[in-house]
Structure formats: structure tokens, C-alpha cells
Amino acid sequence: MSGSSRFRTFIRELTLLADQRLDEPAMLQAAKPLMSDLISNDEWLPDAFARPDERTYQQYLLHCDPLERFSLVSFVWGPGQETPIHDHTVWGLLGVLRGSETSQRYQIAEGAMQPEGALEILESGDIDMVSPTIGDIHKVKNGSLSKSSVSIHLYGGNIGAINRHAYARDANIKTFRSGYSRNVTPNFWEHK
DSSP states (O other), X not given: OOHHHHHXXXXXXXXXXXXXXXXXXXXXXXXXXXXXXXXXXOTTSOGGGSXXXXXXXEEEEEEEOTTSSOEEEEEEEOTTOBOOEEOOSSOEEEEEEESEEEEEEEEEETTEEEEEEEEEEEETTOEEEEBTTTBXXXXXXXXXXXXXXXEEEEESSOGGGSOEEEEOTTOOEEEEOOOOSOSOOOOOOOOO
8 A cells, every 4th residue: 555545544534433423432442453554654654744853842734634523643753852741632542653752641649740650662553542531641752862753643633723731740730732833734635
């Protein structure tokens, strides 16, 4: 399957799932094998949407459903780059396409952000899930101090336009909208 064909198939199947109006756990389970197939090969991702920035990680929009039921984003991490502790407020599948990443879940306990569970190490092909139901607060970091990492994130909404929260260690909460790192999306729809 060609790169753009793989991407188009993924979007087509996700749209059919969204049309079913599945509940959050069912959507995560149904979408996970689709994500696994998408990240099994990285030839479909254009270089312009896999470029790191030396200052901060990049969040490139690849596709947003016209009804904003889901969005697909490439996250590109320079060496050692990390997010703050944050939430999503919607379900999400996070698949590592290239490199490795770490994910630490958090919870608010005794007035502070406390790690919940062990640090997860995600290698190429691994998928993590987040949602308000199963746990939505975490911190992600590039697993390498010497090379970049790329992950593909699928969210249950237009993640760049959703009000979310960043958490300080003392559980002080700041509302934010992440937006996107570019004002263009790739053209996967041209048949060659």
C-alpha cells in the first residue's frame, strides 16, 4: 500500500467509526488496530511534517474531520524535549512512529501532582491511550537526548482548538489551547 493510500484508508475507516457514535472505550479499542497499521510504516508522512524545532516540540495537523469528531497530528520532538504535565479532555491514541518517548501519568493527590504508575517507555510501533475515563493527565518526553522522535496522535476532537489544562507540580492549573505549528496540512488526496 502506498503512503498516501495508507493514510487515506486510515481516515476513511476512522470516519466510518465516528459515524457509529461509539462510546469512548469502544472507540479507543476500534481505532487502535487502525493506528497500529498506520504507524507500521513511516513512508506516508511528508518530511515537512516530521521536522523538529530546536526550541520546542512541534504539533503538525495532518487531518481534522469536518465535524471535528477527530483530528490526527504528528508530534515531533527534538532531543530531550518534553511537554508540561497536561490533559486532553478527549480520548486519544498516541503511536510512536520513529524513535522513542516516555510517558508518565499523574494524578492530583494531597494538593500536588503525583506520579501515577511507572514511567512508560514507548518505542517505535507502541501505542498509548488517554481519556477522561482511563486517565488523561500525563507528561511526555523524547526518549533520546541525541536524536528526534516522531509520534502520531489521534484525538476525539480538534485538539488544537480544545481548551485543555497544564498542571504545575503544586497542582496549580492553567487553561490553554495548543493550536498547531503550521498553517497548512499535507495533501494526501492526490491520486498518483
